[in-house]
Amino acid sequence: MLVLLSPTRALWRLSLFLLWTALVVPPYAVLMGIRVPNRWLARIYWRGVAVAIGLRIIAHGRPAATRPLLILSNHTSYLDIVALGSLVAGGFVAKSEVGTWPGFGTIARLGRTVFVERKRASSQRGGNAIHARLVEGEPLILFPEGTSNDGNRVLPFKSALLAVAEPSRRRTGKAAANADSPTPAPAPKPTKTVATPPVTIQPVSLAYTRLDGVPVGYCWRPFFAWYGDMGLVSHLWTLLGLGEVTVEVVFHTPLASDSAGSRKVLASHCHRVVTAGTAALLGGRGVETAAVLGQEVGTPTAALDL
Numbered sequence: 001m002l003v004l005l006s007p008t009r010a011l012w013r014l015s016l017f018l019l020w021t022a023l024v025v026p027p028y029a030v031l032m033g034i035r036v037p038n039r040w041l042a043r044i045y046w047r048g049v050a051v052a053i054g055l056r057i058i059a060h061g062r063p064a065a066t067r068p069l070l071i072l073s074n075h076t077s078y079l080d081i082v083a084l085g086s087l088v089a090g091g092f093v094a095k096s097e098v099g100t101w102p103g104f105g106t107i108a109r110l111g112r113t114v115f116v117e118r119k120r121a122s123s124q125r126g127g128n129a130i131h132a133r134l135v136e137g138e139p140l141i142l143f144p145e146g147t148s149n150d151g152n153r154v155l156p157f158k159s160a161l162l163a164v165a166e167p168s169r170r171r172t173g174k175a176a177a178n179a180d181s182p183t184p185a186p187a188p189k190p191t192k193t194v195a196t197p198p199v200t201i202q203p204v205s206l207a208y209t210r211l212d213g214v215p216v217g218y219c220w221r222p223f224f225a226w227y228g229d230m231g232l233v234s235h236l237w238t239l240l241g242l243g244e245v246t247v248e249v250v251f252h253t254p255l256a257s258d259s260a261g262s263r264k265v266l267a268s269h270c271h272r273v274v275t276a277g278t279a280a281l282l283g284g285r286g287v288e289t290a291a292v293l294g295q296e297v298g299t300p301t302a303a304l305d306l
Helices: 007-033 039-053 079-087 096-100 104-110 120-135 159-165 218-223 232-240 263-282 287-296
Strands: 055-060 069-073 091-095 114-116 140-142 168-171 192-195 200-211 245-251
Touching: 007 039, 007 232, 039 055, 039 079, 055 079, 069 079, 069 159, 069 263, 079 091, 079 200, 079 245, 091 096, 096 104, 096 114, 114 120, 120 140, 120 159, 159 263, 200 218, 200 263, 245 263
Parallel strands: 055 245, 069 140, 069 200, 091 114, 091 140
Antiparallel strands: 168 192, 200 245
């Protein structure tokens, strides 16, 4: 397969992206500032971005209608944001470094992305923010691999990231003062457990399958995947100079977070589903195969509606 890079195409697409962003972001920021529901506009924005950069999105199935909803997807590239943002009226969970990226960080903040610190001391705060957003009814998209990869595989899911899907969270009051202190210790605030409904977990498989309608082979996937020490600017410029890229997304059968018994079991199950679905897409084995893979690896609920 011969890949032709066109600087003219890259410049044209970059111009369209910047123009579209300049048109949509100001009204979106206003709606966000006055607290008017604006997730519909976010989806329109990402769909416009997909058109501008030549990204064709094919969805198999649809996001679950139940709330709270946490979507777990494999992660290959920043293009994943465009694809999933076009299909799901929700926000993303991202590492805090993304918020510092020029341009992309601003867009992420306007999109109500929940930024999570890697430091243990800050992880609880990030988990609380994610949980609060889920309880409000806003779907969130999480990449449980914790990083992107070359697009040829799915890395293990980090079960610790699924703590936000637990059916209840415990808030503790202030600890009592030191017993040796001469000042009588005030009575500690009682521990309060806030019960919440089980979070619906929906595994999602995502793969870049075609370039200008031609199936993408193993050695060409780094053109779409962004990982390791790849430079963002150079990678983006190369990507914009390619032809039409097709990304396929499979929404697998959802399940309740409390149906697996533990976070590790839940992470392992979702990893198997996503891995099988991604392999089916990369292998070109058809929509029907990818759609039913959730049941083949043990999903306990009904098949997807296509």
